[in-house]
Amino acid sequence: MNTFSEENYLKAIFRLSQMPTVSKISTSAIAEALGNNPASVVDMIRKLTDKQLIEYDKKKGVKLTAHGQKDAIQIIRKHRLWEVFLLEKLEYRWDEIHDIAEELEHIKHSDLADRLDKFLGFPEYDPHGDPIPKANGKMAKSFSASLADGKTGGTYRVAAVRDTSSAFLQYLHKLKISIGTQIRLIEQIAFDQSLVISIDNGEPTTVSSKFVENILIS
Amino acid sequence: MNTFSEENYLKAIFRLSQMPTVSKISTSAIAEALGNNPASVVDMIRKLTDKQLIEYDKKKGVKLTAHGQKDAIQIIRKHRLWEVFLLEKLEYRWDEIHDIAEELEHIKHSDLADRLDKFLGFPEYDPHGDPIPKANGKMAKSFSASLADGKTGGTYRVAAVRDTSSAFLQYLHKLKISIGTQIRLIEQIAFDQSLVISIDNGEPTTVSSKFVENILIS
DNA sequence: TAATAAAATTAGGTTTGCCTAATTTTATTA
DNA sequence: TAATAAAATTAGGCAAACCTAATTTTATTA
Ligand SMILES: [Mn+2]
Ligand SMILES: [Mn+2]
Ligand SMILES: [Mn+2]
Ligand SMILES: [Mn+2]
Numbered sequence: 001m002n003t004f005s006e007e008n009y010l011k012a013i014f015r016l017s018q019m020p021t022v023s024k025i026s027t028s029a030i031a032e033a034l035g036n037n038p039a040s041v042v043d044m045i046r047k048l049t050d051k052q053l054i055e056y057d058k059k060k061g062v063k064l065t066a067h068g069q070k071d072a073i074q075i076i077r078k079h080r081l082w083e084v085f086l087l088e089k090l091e092y093r094w095d096e097i098h099d100i101a102e103e104l105e106h107i108k109h110s111d112l113a114d115r116l117d118k119f120l121g122f123p124e125y126d127p128h129g130d131p132i133p134k135a136n137g138k139m140a141k142s143f144s145a146s147l148a149d150g151k152t153g154g155t156y157r158v159a160a161v162r163d164t165s166s167a168f169l170q171y172l173h174k175l176k177i178s179i180g181t182q183i184r185l186i187e188q189i190a191f192d193q194s195l196v197i198s199i200d201n202g203e204p205t206t207v208s209s210k211f212v213e214n215i216l217i218s
Numbered sequence: 219m220n221t222f223s224e225e226n227y228l229k230a231i232f233r234l235s236q237m238p239t240v241s242k243i244s245t246s247a248i249a250e251a252l253g254n255n256p257a258s259v260v261d262m263i264r265k266l267t268d269k270q271l272i273e274y275d276k277k278k279g280v281k282l283t284a285h286g287q288k289d290a291i292q293i294i295r296k297h298r299l300w301e302v303f304l305l306e307k308l309e310y311r312w313d314e315i316h317d318i319a320e321e322l323e324h325i326k327h328s329d330l331a332d333r334l335d336k337f338l339g340f341p342e343y344d345p346h347g348d349p350i351p352k353a354n355g356k357m358a359k360s361f362s363a364s365l366a367d368g369k370t371g372g373t374y375r376v377a378a379v380r381d382t383s384s385a386f387l388q389y390l391h392k393l394k395i396s397i398g399t400q401i402r403l404i405e406q407i408a409f410d411q412s413l414v415i416s417i418d419n420g421e422p423t424t425v426s427s428k429f430v431e432n433i434l435i436s
Numbered sequence: 437t438a439a440t441a442a443a444a445t446t447a448g449g450t451t452t453g454c455c456t457a458a459t460t461t462t463a464t465t466a
Numbered sequence: 467t468a469a470t471a472a473a474a475t476t477a478g479g480c481a482a483a484c485c486t487a488a489t490t491t492t493a494t495t496a
Contacts, residue, residue: 005453027474040454042475047452058462058474090333100327109318115308223483245444258484260445265482276444276492 002053004106007075008034009044010053011105013062014072018142024061070137074113077133079105080126081116087127088120094127094178095169129160129179129216143216147183148209150217155184159218168214175199175207183215220271222324225293226252227262228271229323231280232290236360242279288355292331295351297323298344299334305345306338312345312396313387347378347397347434365401365433373402377436386432393417393425401433 002010012033016025027045031038045062048054053068064072082104086097114135117123124140126132131140143159150156158181161168172178177199186204187196193209220228230251234243245263249256263280266272271286282290300322304315332353335341342358344350349358361377368374376399379386390396395417404422405414411427 003452028472036453037455038474039456039476043453089337090330092333100325100330103325103327104322107318107321109321112308112318115310119307221482246442254483255485256444257446257486261483 001108002051002071006044006048006051006053007071007106009041009048010064010068010072011075011079013054013064014069014076017064020144025063026061030062073133073137073139075105076139077135078107078113078116080130080132081113081120081123083126083128084120084123084132085116094173095166097127098164098166125160125179127179128164129158143218145217147185147212147215147217150185150212152185152188155182156217157182158215160216161214162216163214171211175205176202177215183217219326220269220289224262224266224269224271225289225324227259227266228282228286228290229293229297231272231282232287232294235282238362243281244279248280291351291355291357293323294357295353296325296331296334298348298350299331299338299341301344301346302338302341302350303334312391313384315345316382316384343378343397345397346382347376361434361436363435365403365430365435366427368403368430368435370403370406373400374435375400376433378434379432380434381432389429393423394420395433401435 009030012030013025016022016029016033022029027038027041030036030045031041034041045054045056048068049056052065053071055063055065057063079101082101083097086092086100087094092100117132117135123132129143131142133139146162147156147158158177158179160179161172177183182200184198184201185195186198189195189206194206195209195212196204196206197212198204227248230248231243234240234247234251240247245256245259248254248263249259252259263272263274266286267274270283271289273281273283275281297319300319301315304310304318305312310318335350335353341350348360351357364380365374365376376395376397378397379390395401400418402416402419403413404416407413407424412424413427413430414422414424415430416422
């Protein structure tokens with residue numbers, strides 16, 4: 001069994017491997033992702049290599065082995081299922097669930113994820129729009145198109161969020177944006193790339209380019 | 219916030235303090251309860267004393283402070299609520315839930331216990347018949363009368379179990395005994411104190427004295 | 437009371453997962 | 467290419483939570 005810490009590393013490495021902008025998973029990228037020191041990452045790279053969960057090549061960086069990938073996906077599965085539970089059953093808010101799921105994802109018991117999955121009715125997506133891996137490890141592709149790539153005048157459906165921080169989710173909540181909301185791009189301001197949008201056909205609102213980059217559309 | 223390990227010590231100390239047979243909570247009793255070495259317990263006694271969660275007196279042994287008791291009860295509350303969840307919602311068996319709850323009880327988030335409590339319909343007892351502490355820390359008295367103290371010829375209702383090990387619970391399952399089952403004491407065998415009982419008016423069955431000691435009646 | 441047994445404590449050590457500071461290796465850029 | 471910057475690694479250390487072995491304290495019993 002992997003420790004709490006090993007699991008967080010596997011998950012971070014998996015997440016980095018899914019990012020199209022990241023071509024090589026470096027020591028420093030992992031350190032950055034976890035908020036740890038690069039020296040600590042070197043220690044863990046050694047440990048996970050010994051356990052055959054990753055392969056490390058000075059040139060190519062870190063890569064999950066099949067075994068490591070399988071483990072990472074199971075943690076993500078648990079994380080996302082617990083998020084659905086916390087939102088739907090315990091009625092937590094959108095912005096509260098991630099941190100609690102970050103702890104719950106490490107609970108280990110053979111078929112806990114499967115029972116939870118069944119109890120929740122086999123949900124396809126978590127509350128942030130991320131696909132929930134199936135018991136066999138199969139997982140739908142994540143939404144990757146950003147609202148930032150939308151055309152002025154176009155209307156788009158919010159499918160997922162890229163940033164899952166409380167700050168961002170609380171802001172979305174304030175703007176009444178959630179999964180399924182329709183957003184029309186009215187105008188882009190040349191000065192700073194901020195955007196004027198209409199939320200569910202409401203009054204025009206101005207948001208930053210950083211904001212729209214973190215909204216994913218279907 | 220207390221660590222996982224500190225919480226397990228607090229819980230063990232609380233449990234010992236509830237046992238009428240234990241007059242003084244000694245280093246060795248705690249070590250025994252947790253399966254740790256007495257030397258490790260000495261370390262932790264120091265730590266919990268510094269945090270003002272316990273008081274230690276060479277003569278009187280360990281005692282929880284008001285603060286320590288409050289923390290211990292909240293952990294027990296979470297443990298028992300999660301057990302109800304696992305049994306009723308995830309359909310785990312009686313003998314499977316304790317170990318999973320042992321992990322879940324340490325998940326920390328301000329109102330997780332309260333939301334879970336509400337979701338489960340404010341249950342009074344956990345699946346082993348132990349009372350679930352309320353949000354304010356109030357807790358019904360545990361059942362303490364043992365079937366071993368029953369009179370020959372008498373019929374008693376199973377209210378709780380003293381031992382919560384898988385081995386014991388699986389045996390109960392096999393004998394079709396659960397909370398609410400009626401047991402009649404038919405005869406005590408003088409040789410080894412084993413007992414002949416009738417379960418829900420069924421055929422006579424012989425069980426050991428150790429067995430009946432671990433069944434609590436109302 | 438003296439001998440013995442049990443309990444508690446101390447001393448020193450290990451593993452895990454982190455850190456800082458120094459150094460070495462690899463990339464960038466003038 | 468040489469200088470500089472960035473990334474990776476090494477060396478050494480720390481806190482938490484355990485351990486074993488040795489010693490001291492307290493309790494029991496002959
Ligand atoms: Mn999340
Ligand atoms: Mn985590
Ligand atoms: Mn239990
Ligand atoms: Mn526990």
